[in-house]
Amino acid sequence: MFGFRLAKRDQALPGGQVLAFGIGLIVALAFGAVLLVVAGHSPVEIYLKMADAAFGSPQAWSTTLTQAVPLGLAGLAVAVAGSMGLWNIGAEGQIIAGAIAGSWVARLGPDLPGPMLITLMLIGAAIGGGILALGPAIARAHLGVNEIITTLMLNEIALRTVRYLVNGPWKDPTSIGFPVAPELPEQAALPTLFERADISVLIAAAVLIVFGFYAARSKWGFELRIAGSSEKAAEYVGISLKRKILTVLVLSGAIAGLVGGLRLGATDRIVEGVAEGWGFAGIIVAALALMRPSGVAAVAIAFGALRVGGVAIKGQGVPASIAEIIQALVLLGALGAAVFTTYRIVGPKSYSGGDATSRDTSEVTS
Amino acid sequence: MIIAGILGDLQVLLTDTGMWVNLLEFGILLYLAALGEVIAEKAGVLNLGVEGMMAVGAMTGYWAGIQTGSPWAAAVIAALAVAIFAMVHGVVSVVMGADQVVSGLALTILGLGLAAFLGTDLVSQPAGAKFANLSLGQLSEIPGVGPTLFSMDGMGWVALALGLITWFVLNRTRAGLNLRAVGESAATADAAGTPVVATRLVAVGIGGAFAGLAGAYLTLKVTPSWNESIVGGLGWIAVALVIFGAWRPGRVLIGALLFGGLIAVGPRFQTRRCNGDEITNCITTEINPIVVSMLPYALTIVVLVLLSIRSRNRPSLAPAAIGQAYRREER
Numbered sequence: 001m002f003g004f005r006l007a008k009r010d011q012a013l014p015g016g017q018v019l020a021f022g023i024g025l026i027v028a029l030a031f032g033a034v035l036l037v038v039a040g041h042s043p044v045e046i047y048l049k050m051a052d053a054a055f056g057s058p059q060a061w062s063t064t065l066t067q068a069v070p071l072g073l074a075g076l077a078v079a080v081a082g083s084m085g086l087w088n089i090g091a092e093g094q095i096i097a098g099a100i101a102g103s104w105v106a107r108l109g110p111d112l113p114g115p116m117l118i119t120l121m122l123i124g125a126a127i128g129g130g131i132l133a134l135g136p137a138i139a140r141a142h143l144g145v146n147e148i149i150t151t152l153m154l155n156e157i158a159l160r161t162v163r164y165l166v167n168g169p170w171k172d173p174t175s176i177g178f179p180v181a182p183e184l185p186e187q188a189a190l191p192t193l194f195e196r197a198d199i200s201v202l203i204a205a206a207v208l209i210v211f212g213f214y215a216a217r218s219k220w221g222f223e224l225r226i227a228g229s230s231e232k233a234a235e236y237v238g239i240s241l242k243r244k245i246l247t248v249l250v251l252s253g254a255i256a257g258l259v260g261g262l263r264l265g266a267t268d269r270i271v272e273g274v275a276e277g278w279g280f281a282g283i284i285v286a287a288l289a290l291m292r293p294s295g296v297a298a299v300a301i302a303f304g305a306l307r308v309g310g311v312a313i314k315g316q317g318v319p320a321s322i323a324e325i326i327q328a329l330v331l332l333g334a335l336g337a338a339v340f341t342t343y344r345i346v347g348p349k350s351y352s353g354g355d356a357t358s359r360d361t362s363e364v365t366s
Numbered sequence: 367m368i369i370a371g372i373l374g375d376l377q378v379l380l381t382d383t384g385m386w387v388n389l390l391e392f393g394i395l396l397y398l399a400a401l402g403e404v405i406a407e408k409a410g411v412l413n414l415g416v417e418g419m420m421a422v423g424a425m426t427g428y429w430a431g432i433q434t435g436s437p438w439a440a441a442v443i444a445a446l447a448v449a450i451f452a453m454v455h456g457v458v459s460v461v462m463g464a465d466q467v468v469s470g471l472a473l474t475i476l477g478l479g480l481a482a483f484l485g486t487d488l489v490s491q492p493a494g495a496k497f498a499n500l501s502l503g504q505l506s507e508i509p510g511v512g513p514t515l516f517s518m519d520g521m522g523w524v525a526l527a528l529g530l531i532t533w534f535v536l537n538r539t540r541a542g543l544n545l546r547a548v549g550e551s552a553a554t555a556d557a558a559g560t561p562v563v564a565t566r567l568v569a570v571g572i573g574g575a576f577a578g579l580a581g582a583y584l585t586l587k588v589t590p591s592w593n594e595s596i597v598g599g600l601g602w603i604a605v606a607l608v609i610f611g612a613w614r615p616g617r618v619l620i621g622a623l624l625f626g627g628l629i630a631v632g633p634r635f636q637t638r639r640c641n642g643d644e645i646t647n648c649i650t651t652e653i654n655p656i657v658v659s660m661l662p663y664a665l666t667i668v669v670l671v672l673l674s675i676r677s678r679n680r681p682s683l684a685p686a687a688i689g690q691a692y693r694r695e696e697r
Contacts, residue, residue: 006693035483087467089414135667145674148467149609152414153663156599164656280475287468319486321594324479331472332454335464 006343016341017290017334021299024288024334028326035325041318049316050309060308062195066266068297068304069204070095070259074282075289075296076208077129077255081147082291083215084228084248090136090151091256092279093158094129098260100162101128103170103270106184114187121188122203122261129257130250132158137249141242147249155279163272170270181270190265200262205297207255212293224248256282277324284331303327375649385630386514391588392600393619393626394518394525395580399604400611400618401525401532402576407608408536409569410549410687414470415455416577417601418477421594423448423581425485428592430582432494437586440495441521444582445575451477452574453567460566463691474601482594489593497521497587521583526619528576533615545569549685552692562692580604606666609673612683625662632658 013019033043054064074091081088088094102125109117132154139145165181172182190198215221227234227244234241256279263274285303289295310323379385399416406413413419427444434440454476459469497519505516536542547555548565556562584600585592603625610625611618635653673683 039483089467089471139671139674143671143674144678145671148414149606149670150667152602153606153667156602156663157660159599160656160660164654167656168654277475280471283468283471284475287465319483321479321482324475325483328472328476328479332458332469332476335469335472336458336462338464339462 005346006339007346009342009344013341017295017338020334020337020341021288021330023337024330024332027333027337028329031329032322032326035322036318039318041316046313046316046318047309049313050306053312054305054308059195062193062197063308064301064304065201066197066304067307068300069200070263070278071281071285071303071307072208072297072300073204073255073259073262074278075285075300076211076282076293077252077259078282078286079289079291079293079296080211080215080255081248081252082286084224084244086140086245086249086252087148088133088151088249088252088256089148089283090133090154090253090279091259091282092275092277093151093155094132094253094256095260095263095275095279096155096158096162097132097253098125098129098257099264099270099274100158100165100260101125101131101257102261102264103181103184104128106188106264107170110185112187117185117188118190118265121264122258125261125264126254126258129260130254132257133249133253137246137253140249141245159272159275162270162274166270166272172269179272183269184264188265189268190262198265200265203258203262207258208293208297211255215293281327284327288331288334371650375651378649379631379634382634383513385634387518388630389623389627390514390518390522391626392629393623394522395583395588396600396604396607396626397525397529397619397622398521398583399577399580399601400607400622401529401615402573402580403604403608404611404613404615404618405532405536405545405576406569406573407688408549408613408685409545409566410552410685410690410692411455411460411566411570411573412466412470412689413452413455413473413570413573414467414605415452415473415477416604417597417599418474418481419448419452419574419577420477420581420584420597420601420604421481422451422477423578424585424596425481425488425581425592426578427582428488428493428585429485431496431586432488432491435495437495437497437582438520440586441579441582445578448578448581449571449575451480452570452577456567456570459691460563460570463693466689466691478594478597485592485594491592493586493590495586496590497583519587521579521587524579529615529619536615546685549687552687552690553694556692556694566692577601577604603662606662609684610666610669612673613685625665628658628661 029047033047036043036046052060054060074095077091077094078088102121105121105124106117109120112120133151136145136147136150136154139150140147163179167179170181172178172180174182190200193199193201215224223234223239223244226237227239227241231241234244259278260274263278264270267274281303285296285299288299306323306326310320313322314320399420403413403416423444426447427440430440430443431437434443452473455469455473458464459466499517500520500523502516506512508516536546544555544560545565547558548560548562552562555565581597584596589596607618607621607625610621632655635649635651635655635658677683
């Protein structure tokens with residue numbers, strides 16, 4: 001329309017993803033500011049309050065890290081599948097499955113000593129998440145069924161399963177009317193690390209670091225990346241795609257399931273909203289981190305801060321949904337901006353130089 | 367004995383006018399949203415933002431209903447608002463070429479957040495407008511279909527008309543052929559002179575408008591009230607319906623009525639429902655409604671698996687270019 005168009009860069013812009021994230025953040029905060037002004041608040045004041053609640057003190061840091069744990073692990077779950085080009089949209093449901101399995105373990109052995117009970121609960125949770133991912137994994141590996149839709153549908157089924165449990169068989173008889181399960185045994189609570197953070201921060205960090213190194217250094221991780229970049233290449237060098245798809249999706253589900261187990265420590269009991277959007281947020285985190293474990297940790301902390309800030313300003317009469325809005329906008333802004341890491345804008349006249357690169361310069365938008 | 371019980375229940379259920387009315391309401395709602403998704407997907411754009419778009423439509427429609435007092439004005443406003451809102455997905459995934467799955471999910475999260483944020487004050491307010499049942503005179507007095515099909519509100523007829531128009535445009539016009547070509551092979555369509563980006567943007571916009579209508583119908587007829595979790599998975603059912611209906615407006619309608627029926631039937635097994643006061647006219651089987659509410663999602667998985675097995679030896683029913691961004695210099 002104005003003669004501007006996109007031309008492919010010879011090389012991807014170095015540090016482009018960080019730049020894209022920054023642009024996304026600016027877009028999101030600017031749009032959030034407009035919303036806040038419309039709702040009659042001072043954006044600067046609200047944003048400063050959010051930052052203070054998230055980073056202003058050791059206690060603030062402890063809550064931010066606590067929120068970063070499910071984001072980071074859910075992000076990792078999505079990223080594990082994503083590094084092979086698979087989409088696990090079912091982290092939300094796998095978190096619920098993990099929480100169900102974890103509380104089932106706690107119901108079986110309420111008198112076990114704390115460390116043992118917690119360990120068993122977390123293992124159970126991981127298995128629970130893995131089991132929910134198993135169906136889509138088999139369907140994808142052996143029948144070629146699109147894993148996006150199957151995992152998506154299983155979210156809703158998992159949500160209704162936990163709703164059924166807390167309204168029916170697992171309903172706490174002493175809770176009059178409220179659909180909640182009985183509280184977990186006291187020793188199932190995770191030990192405190194500092195201030196308000198419990199050891200789930202250490203567990204998440206350990207999982208991220210171990211997986212990050214393993215994926216980067218091991219043959220398994222190498223094969224994963226090959227399979228992710230080209231199925232044909234993978235088959236050519238003798239990688240069994242079917243087995244890779246199975247293990248990767250089930251592992252992805254298990255990591256998401258672990259989130260469910262860890263969240264039980266925070267909520268004391270299983271409730272319908274145990275996953276509260278962590279699984280979907282994990283998709284945003286993984287996408288922004290370009291499926292890399294190190295990036296997942298950084299984005300998780302940033303988004304953890306955003307959620308803490310969002311809750312802190314509730315008292316000011318600002319709906320906490322502002323945090324979700326900003327998260328989604330960061331992603332959309334970054335997705336849009338990421339195009340400039342591989343493309344550059346060419347002005348109306350500058351292509352007429354007749355150089356070699358102008359040959360593959362063609363119009364994308366007009 | 368058991369068979370007699372089930373047959374008896376079935377008879378009670380099928381003669382329950384309320385059940386049929388609910389079936390039509392949910393069917394209309396799901397059909398509108400799914401039809402929009404069919405159009406977007408036929409053009410090669412998967413939009414997983416339906417849940418969020420419906421939330422925005424539901425909130426906007428409810429607000430506009432209070433402002434204007436007219437359900438039709440409110441529905442049109444909601445449709446326009448969501449068409450514009452859907453352009454976020456359009457710009458990010460079609461123009462910028464970002465991953466459609468991520469962009470669509472971000473649209474859902476954004477939509478749910480925006481609707482919750484902007485609709486905070488609407489939660490406590492009563493509906494300003496509602497779709498009223500449309501009496502078709504003599505037709506509405508026919509036993510059976512009279513009080514149900516021939517008494518449904520205008521949006522039901524609009525949905526059916528939109529379905530017919532969509533089928534006609536997609537399959538019998540040049541514009542529809544171009545749209546399908548873009549969804550099957552963007553590069554080929556481009557070479558033939560069809561503007562790929564513009565076509566996909568229009569498809570995403572129409573898909574958004576339809577989701578907006580569905581959302582408005584939810585808050586102006588089905589519930590009729592607003593709260594932030596009101597869509598509650600209906601958008602995902604709409605996405606599922608597109609697959610269930612194999613991307614065909616007619617089959618999607620059948621699926622919408624089937625899934626609408628499952629939603630309508632669910633609560634009726636919860637307690638002993640009786641038609642009238644006759645004790646003999648009651649449902650005896652008790653099924654938890656939460657279990658019934660899982661069925662649309664479970665059925666979709668089954669259909670998806672069957673479709674995959676079927677398409678092993680035959681071409682897939684899905685548009686071939688779905689999910690693929692198109693950049694001319696990368697073809």
